Amino acid sequence: MPMVNPYKPVKAKLKKIVDETPNIKTFTLVLEEQMEFKTGQFVQFTVPEVGEAPFTPSSSPYVKDQMEITIMSAGRVTEAIHSLKEGDTVGIRGPLGKGYPLEEFKGKEVLILGGGVGMAPLRSLLLTLIAQKKDFKRILLLYGAKTPQDIIYKGQFADWRKEGVEIHRSVDNGDEDWKEKVGVVTVLLDDVKLGKEVVIICGPPIMMKFGTLSVLEMGYKPENIYLSMEKNMSCGIGKCGHCALGHYFVCKDGPVFKYSEIKDIEGIWD
Amino acid sequence: METKFISKDKIKQFIDNLEGDVFIPQEKEDFFSWQKYPCNFSLRGFRTILPPKFFFYSPQEVLKEKEIVKRTVVGIKACDLKGVLFLKKVFKEGDFVDPFFRDDILIISSDCTELHKNCFCSLLGDNPYPEKGFDLNLSEVKDGFIVEIGSDRGKKLVEENEGLFSSVEPEGLEERKQRRDALRKEIKGEKIDFDGKEVKSEKITDEIKKCVSCTACTIVCPSCFCFLLDEKSDFEKIRFWDSCQYPGYARVAGGANPRKELDKRFIHRVKCKFEYSPERFGSRGCFGCGRCISGCLGGINFKDVLLRLVEK
Numbered sequence A: 001m002p003m004v005n006p007y008k009p010v011k012a013k014l015k016k017i018v019d020e021t022p023n024i025k026t027f028t029l030v031l032e033e034q035m036e037f038k039t040g041q042f043v044q045f046t047v048p049e050v051g052e053a054p055f056t057p058s059s060s061p062y063v064k065d066q067m068e069i070t071i072m073s074a075g076r077v078t079e080a081i082h083s084l085k086e087g088d089t090v091g092i093r094g095p096l097g098k099g100y101p102l103e104e105f106k107g108k109e110v111l112i113l114g115g116g117v118g119m120a121p122l123r124s125l126l127l128t129l130i131a132q133k134k135d136f137k138r139i140l141l142l143y144g145a146k147t148p149q150d151i152i153y154k155g156q157f158a159d160w161r162k163e164g165v166e167i168h169r170s171v172d173n174g175d176e177d178w179k180e181k182v183g184v185v186t187v188l189l190d191d192v193k194l195g196k197e198v199v200i201i202c203g204p205p206i207m208m209k210f211g212t213l214s215v216l217e218m219g220y221k222p223e224n225i226y227l228s229m230e231k232n233m234s235c236g237i238g239k240c241g242h243c244a245l246g247h248y249f250v251c252k253d254g255p256v257f258k259y260s261e262i263k264d265i266e267g268i269w270d
Numbered sequence B: 001m002e003t004k005f006i007s008k009d010k011i012k013q014f015i016d017n018l019e020g021d022v023f024i025p026q027e028k029e030d031f032f033s034w035q036k037y038p039c040n041f042s043l044r045g046f047r048t049i050l051p052p053k054f055f056f057y058s059p060q061e062v063l064k065e066k067e068i069v070k071r072t073v074v075g076i077k078a079c080d081l082k083g084v085l086f087l088k089k090v091f092k093e094g095d096f097v098d099p100f101f102r103d104d105i106l107i108i109s110s111d112c113t114e115l116h117k118n119c120f121c122s123l124l125g126d127n128p129y130p131e132k133g134f135d136l137n138l139s140e141v142k143d144g145f146i147v148e149i150g151s152d153r154g155k156k157l158v159e160e161n162e163g164l165f166s167s168v169e170p171e172g173l174e175e176r177k178q179r180r181d182a183l184r185k186e187i188k189g190e191k192i193d194f195d196g197k198e199v200k201s202e203k204i205t206d207e208i209k210k211c212v213s214c215t216a217c218t219i220v221c222p223s224c225f226c227f228l229l230d231e232k233s234d235f236e237k238i239r240f241w242d243s244c245q246y247p248g249y250a251r252v253a254g255g256a257n258p259r260k261e262l263d264k265r266f267i268h269r270v271k272c273k274f275e276y277s278p279e280r281f282g283s284r285g286c287f288g289c290g291r292c293i294s295g296c297l298g299g300i301n302f303k304d305v306l307l308r309l310v311e312k
């Protein structure tokens, strides 16, 4: 029997690279072997001879012949990814972790709270929800970025609005052309009347923390708050220990957790 | 389990007959170290200076399919056997199976006959003799060894060497029991009944301060499993042992680090062994071998740390 090697990536060709912001790009990949994933699952992206880093596909899981990944340049591996060119070959390992528990959202008002590049996995989720939109009572997206320039998927919000998603956006620092809200993303919570059913949050650590505290204060139940936890990862398959969060391994038990599952663990926001 | 007897003068013949690479403890001045057979060997004493995890899980390894040579490890002690079984759970169970961890290795364990000053297995409720997980276990008695057969592979090995073994007399089993009980009683101290759930770090602040983050404790631990992957060319990965005691171990891009401080890392190690591992793998991750005590550059006595943590 041939060996099943979970550390071996599938080769993938970079078909297209789009600049989203000065430090975020979206990469479209065509994999040598198709990889089906559930929205919210992640992959390990290999740059040969450089390293690997985890990312959540930002494309819809219904699109099978290619995969999109949106990546912020944040350090060694991501800088190497940003210097890649269309036509280059990279490696993808996955799908890893558990996806969003869509079943638990059915029939409910789904609030999505996103910050910065945290919009990447949320885009995949949003596209999935839109594809089954009859199953959900209401879909809302509150998205925040540093400046208008830092907003990703700039041209796509209009399409999502057309699909019936209620969208509100804010930036920390506006400019003359910015007509929407100014302030951290949680200020948007004051603008909408909410049924407080389920909320999904993904963004930088500080935003995850204050986002969670805000929705708790509004009356969301801890078991209805879904958080994407970013922890250091190496193997992605529950073996190497790096992503430990209390007794969980974020790579295999997450990366999405209900706040109720992790609220008593020390240092979840660090 | 079925038992046999092998006399002292036949044991060497038996080990000579083992196929492939054989590793076995050798007695040095006041310690035991692993050697590749043929060599002088000893099945007496206590655990080796380094744990046997090296044989099962390489400290540095390219993760690609390769030829493997048949391997037998002889003389693994009870605490270390528990360590190997723990690692097997980590690497071989769950949604993903690691194909590089060697669970094909033949294990011939043996009872301890003496204690190292840092041994504390029995304080954790364990025994200084192997009870399960071996292919064969050797217990020293007068004139030879009681051989306990723990698996089909072990049984086959005994059958292949039929002429070397004889049946066990009831006195032999009685002697084994007496020797085992006597040794267990030699480990003195308060029982450590600890589930790691509540760790009052103020009780051990002075100890934690001595840690210099050298990571010796995790390297010599028979059950520590953490590793880091790196890239080779052609999409191959190389794996290195890693340690949660390194300050940058849990750092993420942007600089956030849930365990930047020394005390958080130390307590993570305590909790990993006693709280998280039982929840993750159904087994405690510390078996009382005391190597982390022997190896600690800061002079921290992990047994005393545990005793202080359970103190009322």
Ligand SMILES: Cc1cc2nc3c(=O)[nH]c(=O)nc-3n(C[C@H](O)[C@H](O)[C@H](O)COP(=O)(O)OP(=O)(O)OC[C@H]3O[C@@H](n4cnc5c(N)ncnc54)[C@H](O)[C@@H]3O)c2cc1C
Pocket (backbone or CB within 6 Å): A042, A053, A054, A055, A056, A057, A070, A071, A072, A073, A074, A075, A076, A077, A078, A079, A117, A120, A121, A229, A230, A231, A232, A233, A255, B248, B249, B250, B251, B252, B253, B254
């Ligand atoms: C499940 C998951 C999904 C993610 N999805 C996305 C996504 O869709 N888009 C996106 O942009 N980002 C995403 N991220 C974040 C992304 O993985 C990180 O930004 C990326 O790993 C950064 O890698 P880097 O090498 O560029 O950064 P670096 O900061 O250079 O390195 C980060 C890694 O290297 C180690 N490291 C680097 N330097 C040192 C040092 N001096 N000492 C010790 N350790 C060091 C760190 O501990 C860490 O493991 C996700 C993360 C997770 C966990």
Ligand code: SF4
Pocket (backbone or CB within 6 Å): B210, B211, B212, B213, B214, B215, B216, B217, B218, B245, B292, B295, B296, B297, B298, B299, B300
């Ligand atoms: S061996 Fe001692 S000094 Fe070294 S990391 Fe472990 S506890 Fe710290």
Ligand code: FES
Pocket (backbone or CB within 6 Å): A232, A233, A234, A235, A236, A237, A238, A239, A240, A241, A242, A243, A244, A249, A250, A251, A252
């Ligand atoms: S990344 Fe290795 S255990 Fe989670």
